[in-house]
Amino acid sequence: MGLLQKKDTKFENMTLTEFDKLPRDEQEGYEFVDGMVMMPPKATLIHQLLITNLIIGLGPYFKGKTCKVFSEAEIKLKNDIFIPDISILCDPDKFSEQRYEGPPAVAIEVLSPATRSYDLFTKLNKYQMAGVKEYWIVDPKSQTITVHRFEISEADIYIRGEALTTPLFEGLELAMDDIFAS
Template sequence: MPLLKENEHFQKVTLEEFDALPMDEQHLYELIDDMVLMMPRPGVLHQSILFNLSVSLAPFFKGKTCRPFSELEVRLNKDIFVPDISILCDPEKFSEQRYEGAPTIAVEILSSGSMRTDLFVKLNKYQLAGVQEYWIVSPKSKTVIVHTFTKGAVNEYTLEDTLTSGIFEDLKIPLRDIFPKAP
C-alpha cells in the first residue's frame, strides 16, 4: 500500500495495515478514523518548545510511576495518536510499539499543518477516550490552554503566568521557561 503524500485524498486503512506501512523518519504518522495522517517533522521553534517543556516536566515526575514521553504512539480505541508529550501512568499499558490507552495528560504544540486536528479532532477524541487533561501550546501567541476534562475546566495561561495542572496539583511551570527568547 503506497504512502499518502501531504494533502492527498485519504484512503481508509485498518490498524494492521497502518502498522505494516513503510514509514520514514522525516514524517510523523497518525491513524484517525481509519485514515492515515502524515505530517512533516516539527521545525526548530516547535522542537525548542518541546525540549523546554520536557526539561520542565522531568524533575516533577522523577521517581514517580507517571512519566513524560515525547512523540510516543498512543492507541485510543482504533486511533493512533502521537502527542508531542504524553504523561503516561500505567506501566502495564506499554506494548513494544506504543502505549495502549489514554494518557493522563496529552500535550500538543500547534503548527500550521496540525492546528485544525489539534484544536478540534484531538480535543474531542482525547476527551472521549479518557484523557484527563489536554494542553494546547501555541508558539504564535505564546499561550497554553489547559483542558482539565475531569473537572470540566478550561484555563488559558500567558507568558507572565505559571501553568498549573488540575491533575497534578503540585506541577507548576512558568511559561517564560517554555517559550524561547527572541534572538
C-alpha cells in the same frame, strides 16, 4: 497534516490491523485516524524549542515517579493511533513493545500552521472521547497554553508571567516565561 500517499499503496480506508501489518518503517511517525494514515509535517525550530522547554520543565517533577514524560510516543486510543508532541503516561501495564495502549493522563500539542485545525478540533474531540484527563495546547503565536480539563469540563489559559499548575499533579508548576524563553 496530510494524507499519506505512497507508490503502489493506498493509505485511506485502512483498518488498524492493516496499519499494524505495514513494515515498521512505513508506519513510523504516522498517525492513524478514522481509517486514514496521517503524515505530520516536519517540526519547525520554534516547535522543537517549545517541546524541549516543556520536557526540561516537566522532567524534574516526574523523576522517580510512576508517571513519565514522553516525546512523540505512539498512543493507541480505541481504533486510532496518535503521536502527541508530549504525553504524560502513568500506567506501566499499558505499554506494549510498540505503543502505549490507552489514554495518557496528559497529551500536549504545540500548534503549527499545518496542524492547527487538526490539533484544535480532531485531536481535542478524540482525546476527550478516549478519556484523556488533560489536553494542553501550546500556541507559539500567542505564547499561551490552554489546558482542557476534560473530567471537570473546564479550560484555563495560561499566559507569560504565570505558572501553569494542574490538580492532576500536586506541586507541579511550570513558569510560562521559561516555556516561551528563546
